[in-house]
Amino acid sequence: MPAHGTPPSAGPQSLGISFDGVEKRFGSFVALRSVTLQIAPGEFVALLGANGAGKTTLLRIASLLMNPTRGNISFIHDSESSQPRSAAPRITNGASPKNLIGMVAHSTLLYDELTAEENLTLFAELYGLSDISSRVANSLDACGLASRAGSLVRTFSRGMRQRLAIARALLHEPRLLLLDEPAAGLDRQGLAWFSETLERLRADRCTVLMSTHARNESLDLATRAVSLANGRVEHDSGTGGDPRPILAAVRANSRGDNQ
Amino acid sequence: MKVRIALALFLAAYVICAGYAALFVAPDESTMHEVQRIFYMHVPVWIAMYIAISVAFVANVAWLRTHQIKWDWLGVSAVEVTVVCCTIGLISGVLWGRPAWGIWWTWDARLTSTFILWMLYVAYLLLRGLIEDPQRKATLSAVFGIFASLDAPIVYFSNRLFRTQHPSPVFFGGPDSGIAPEMARVFLLCMVVISCIAILILVDRYRLERLRFEYEELRQEVESRSLDSQFASGKDKS
Amino acid sequence: MTTARATAILLAKELRLEFRTRELLSATVVFALIVVVLFSFAFNPTAEESRQYGPGLLWIAFLFAGSLMLHPSFGREHANDTLDALRMAPVSSFAIVLGKMLANFIFLAVVEAILVPVFGVLYNISLAGIVARLAIVLALGTMGLVITGTVFSAISAHARMRELLLPLLLLPILAPLLIAAVEATVGLFADQPQLDRTWLAFLAGFDIVFFTASWILSDFLIEE
Numbered sequence: 169m170p171a172h173g174t175p176p177s178a179g180p181q182s183l184g185i186s187f188d189g190v191e192k193r194f195g196s197f198v199a200l201r202s203v204t205l206q207i208a209p210g211e212f213v214a215l216l217g218a219n220g221a222g223k224t225t226l227l228r229i230a231s232l233l234m235n236p237t238r239g240n241i242s243f244i245h246d247s248e249s250s251q252p253r254s255a256a257p258r259i260t261n262g263a264s265p266k267n268l269i270g271m272v273a274h275s276t277l278l279y280d281e282l283t284a285e286e287n288l289t290l291f292a293e294l295y296g297l298s299d300i301s302s303r304v305a306n307s308l309d310a311c312g313l314a315s316r317a318g319s320l321v322r323t324f325s326r327g328m329r330q331r332l333a334i335a336r337a338l339l340h341e342p343r344l345l346l347l348d349e350p351a352a353g354l355d356r357q358g359l360a361w362f363s364e365t366l367e368r369l370r371a372d373r374c375t376v377l378m379s380t381h382a383r384n385e386s387l388d389l390a391t392r393a394v395s396l397a398n399g400r401v402e403h404d405s406g407t408g409g410d411p412r413p414i415l416a417a418v419r420a421n422s423r424g425d426n427q
Numbered sequence: 428m429k430v431r432i433a434l435a436l437f438l439a440a441y442v443i444c445a446g447y448a449a450l451f452v453a454p455d456e457s458t459m460h461e462v463q464r465i466f467y468m469h470v471p472v473w474i475a476m477y478i479a480i481s482v483a484f485v486a487n488v489a490w491l492r493t494h495q496i497k498w499d500w501l502g503v504s505a506v507e508v509t510v511v512c513c514t515i516g517l518i519s520g521v522l523w524g525r526p527a528w529g530i531w532w533t534w535d536a537r538l539t540s541t542f543i544l545w546m547l548y549v550a551y552l553l554l555r556g557l558i559e560d561p562q563r564k565a566t567l568s569a570v571f572g573i574f575a576s577l578d579a580p581i582v583y584f585s586n587r588l589f590r591t592q593h594p595s596p597v598f599f600g601g602p603d604s605g606i607a608p609e610m611a612r613v614f615l616l617c618m619v620v621i622s623c624i625a626i627l628i629l630v631d632r633y634r635l636e637r638l639r640f641e642y643e644e645l646r647q648e649v650e651s652r653s654l655d656s657q658f659a660s661g662k663d664k665s
Numbered sequence: 666m667t668t669a670r671a672t673a674i675l676l677a678k679e680l681r682l683e684f685r686t687r688e689l690l691s692a693t694v695v696f697a698l699i700v701v702v703l704f705s706f707a708f709n710p711t712a713e714e715s716r717q718y719g720p721g722l723l724w725i726a727f728l729f730a731g732s733l734m735l736h737p738s739f740g741r742e743h744a745n746d747t748l749d750a751l752r753m754a755p756v757s758s759f760a761i762v763l764g765k766m767l768a769n770f771i772f773l774a775v776v777e778a779i780l781v782p783v784f785g786v787l788y789n790i791s792l793a794g795i796v797a798r799l800a801i802v803l804a805l806g807t808m809g810l811v812i813t814g815t816v817f818s819a820i821s822a823h824a825r826m827r828e829l830l831l832p833l834l835l836l837p838i839l840a841p842l843l844i845a846a847v848e849a850t851v852g853l854f855a856d857q858p859q860l861d862r863t864w865l866a867f868l869a870g871f872d873i874v875f876f877t878a879s880w881i882l883s884d885f886l887i888e889e
Contacts, residue, residue: 195561198647233749234889266755277750281682293674294754296666336750398654491885546837553833557824563889567820570882571834574813577878578838581871585841588863589848 182209182246182373183268183343185230189239192225199225201399202239207392208407209246209343210373212366214380214387216418217396223379224274226396227346230377231271243268243344267295270342272350276333280322284313284332287321288339295340303339311335311361327355334362345369347378351386362386387415438623445613445620453613465523467614469516471621476512479505479625480548484576487569496640499565502572504632506551508625513545536590540583547575668763671756675764682741683772689734693776697730701784715788720850723784724843728810731773732832735814738765739822748887758887759880762815766879769811777803795853798860802853805868806846812875813838819886842871 185207192200200222207213215223228234229241243265271277278287288304297303308314311331321329330353337345354362366386369376380387393411395403395418405411449467486502489495520538525531532538551572558564683689704722708714742748751761781799785792792799814835821830849864879886 195643198651201651231753233752266753269753271753273746273749275746275749277747278745279678279682279747280744281685282678286681290674290678291750291754294666294671294751294756296755398651491882543837543840550834550837554820554824554830557826557830559825560823563823566885567823570885571817571820573882574816574838574875574878577874578841581841581874585844585867588867589844 181268181343183265183375184209184211184244184246185344185375185377186242186244187226187229187239188241190226190229190236190241191238192222192229192234193237199399200229200236203396203399203401204239205394205401205404206244206407207375207377209244209375211407212370212376212378212389212391214378214390214393214411214415215396216380216393216414217402221396222399223396224348227271227273227348227377227379230344231269231346232266233271265344267340268343269346270337270340270344271346271348272334272337273348276321276329278321278329278332278336281320283318283320284308284324285317287332288336291336292339297340307335307339310365312357325355326353327358330354331358331361334365338365342374344375345377347376349380350378351380363389390415393418435627438620438627441620442624445617448613449617452609454607454609462523462526465519467617468621469519469523470614471618472512472516472519474618475622475625476509476516478622479509479512479629480544480576480579482629483509483548483572487572487576490565490569491573496565497637499569500633500636500640502565502569503552503555503636504629506548506572507632508629510545510548510552511628512625513541513548517541517545534590536583536586539590540586543582544579547578551575666755666760668757668760671760672764672767675751675756675761676767679765679768680771683768689737690772690775693730693734693772694779696733697726697776697780698783700726700729701780701787705787710788712789716790716854717851719784719788719790720847720854723781723850724806724846726780727773727777727807728836728839728843729832730776731807731810731814732835733828734772734776735769735811735818735835736821736828736831738769738815738818740818740827743822752887752889757883759883761887762819762879762883765818766811766815769815770807773807773811774804777807790854795858798858799850799853801860802846802849802865802868805865805872806842806849808872809842809846809868809875810839812872812879816875816879816882816886842868845871 187203187205190200190203191198203222203226215226217223225234229236279290282290285304285308288307289300292300292303305314305317308317311334313328313332313335316324316328321332324332330350334350337347351359351362363386366376366389370389370391378386378390390411392407392409393403393405393414394401395414403414403417405414445467449464453464453467455461483502483505486498486505490498490502521531524533551568554571555564555568558567701722704710704726708718710718739748742751748761752758781803782792784790814831817831817834817838821827821834824830845864845867849861849868852859852861852864
């Protein structure tokens with residue numbers, strides 16, 4: 169069992185995700201139309217697009233909160249040390265990898281009437297983690313909330329709640345991290361911690377799928393940019409491609425529209 | 428289209444025949460005389476209701492298992508038919524009861540149970556009306572529908588058990604025992620006709636639901652294609 | 666994560682949440698008390714009538730209070746979308762539902778434990794000697810209420826007018842339970858208290874049927 173605080177042991181299992189003809193409709197409203205996308209293990213994908221383009225829907229399907237109306241998703245397991253680079257990564261469909269997925273959503277996903285420590289402990293227990301009290305303590309320490317561990321989340325500021333929400337998502341050391349505008353509401357201290365965390369995750373080959381529509385420094389870490397429009401993939405820099413042109417275009421757009 | 432009109436006309440003709448038979452051909456009943464003729468509508472309506480409830484149950488289960496939207500269409504249609512039949516049955520029962528036995532209502536086992544059944548299925552329709560998302564609407568109402576269907580026999584059973592310990596007049600036993608053959612024929616005719624009406628309504632309602640869905644689909648498709656083309660020509664998205 | 670373990674964790678969470686504020690518990694006790702007291706204004710029962718109608722009153726008070734109390738069961742998970750957090754965790758849907766059912770059962774049991782003695786005092790019905798048997802009837806009846814109520818809380822949480830919808834869905838379904846529970850209680854309040862096995866069996870049957878249905882259908886309740 170890796171000691172808390174240090175990166176997971178060498179050869180962590182990376183998790184990619186593959187969307188195959190995924191369509192999602194809510195009644196007759198089509199949120200996603202035939203999205204086919206393969207995100208290789210270890211990629212850091214910036215998911216761009218205007219409001220209503222389908223980013224949140226895509227993330228919710230990836231997190232197994234929703235089933236697609238048509239098409240399916242599958243997870244790509246890729247163990248670093250055990251296989252040579254040339255071997256094709258295995259795609260498995262059946263087993264539920266909930267233990268390996270973490271998500272930061274629009275809502276905080278926290279119980280306001282529980283303390284920060286109780287919230288993290290609850291989820292640590294639900295994910296079947298070991299060494300819970302020290303994990304929770306370290307997590308609170310890392311995001312700067314150790315002094316407020318015993319306070320109800322209801323009393324937290326927006327920035328503190330967001331920090332706790334992110335800490336919650338990372339608690340079980342997920343290999344696929346889904347972020348829906350995670351920087352929203354973060355204060356300066358939180359943003360710094362968040363960027364640091366993302367860098368560490370990228371170094372660990374944790375797959376990250378981050379949606380954002382505003383300027384966000386963390387976008388510089390992205391290895392790939394995918395933009396959605398009207399439920400479809402509009403631009404995709406591809407695995408191994410250069411995300412910067414797309415990112416620059418989005419930045420230019422957002423400056424122009426004052427988004 | 429023509430077939431449906433033809434069927435409707437055909438059925439209308441049968442309804443007229445059945446109505447005539449019930450009112451004039453069937454022999455006069457010894458105790459209740461004219462009022463008894465409600466029986467020719469009243470009982471078939473209950474039979475139609477039980478069939479509709481069974482269809483609803485099957486549709487609910489099928490939706491949950493297959494997630495094919497047609498089962499939801501069938502489910503809501505069947506429940507609406509159930510509620511309509513139940514309402515007609517209850518009202519006609521009251522109308523029959525008053526002149527025949529002098530009281531509007533009594534809390535005997537069967538009446539009470541049926542009233543509860545009515546409430547259950549009305550609740551189903553209310554539930555549907557209050558949920559926006561169509562997927563959720565279908566799934567959650569199906570779950571409730573299954574609970575309601577499971578409850579139906581329990582309701583009847585408990586009322587039987589309850590009310591037989593507190594005896595009260597039983598109203599609807601009897602017509603099947605020793606029914607005169609002429610009456611039986613008219614009854615059969617009315618039963619067939621009313622069942623056909625119920626089925627026709629069911630099918631029509633199903634069709635309405637399907638058309639609504641297809642219309643929405645088309646509308647959305649048109650909307651998004653226009654959005655697509657706007658997008659392609661480089662205009663601002665709204 | 667086994668269902669049993671997950672249920673235990675979630676049950677602990679529910680209990681911790683409620684016992685920290687005890688808002689819901691106190692409100693429910695007070696509401697049930699109001700129903701019980703109002704009855705005496707509406708009917709002004711004699712001692713004999715109290716024994717006859719008392720059980721009905723008691724169970725109606727529990728049903729009404731219960732259906733109000735059950736709504737926040739899933740209603741509370743709407744804030745901050747915490748239900749999504751539970752769904753993402755590797756726990757079965759049934760664990761989520763069962764955890765809430767058990768918590769609701771405990772809450773209602775507390776309400777009943779407070780209310781029944783008060784009721785006995787207000788209507789001069791002696792509970793001595795029937796406490797254990799009454800507890801059995803209460804337990805079986807409460808189980809039925811909690812099983813169906815928790816399921817419908819999950820259903821109505823997604824609908825508009827959810828506070829009104831829950832009783833609307835719940836009370837018709839519980840009609841048979843009401844009959845059975847009241848009849849069993851009437852048997853106990855009689856001069857020669859008797860535990861009516863038929864009604865007890867009926868209650869148990871009701872509980873089993875709907876518990877099984879909940880177990881089979883829990884995925885549909887929780888998943889989107």
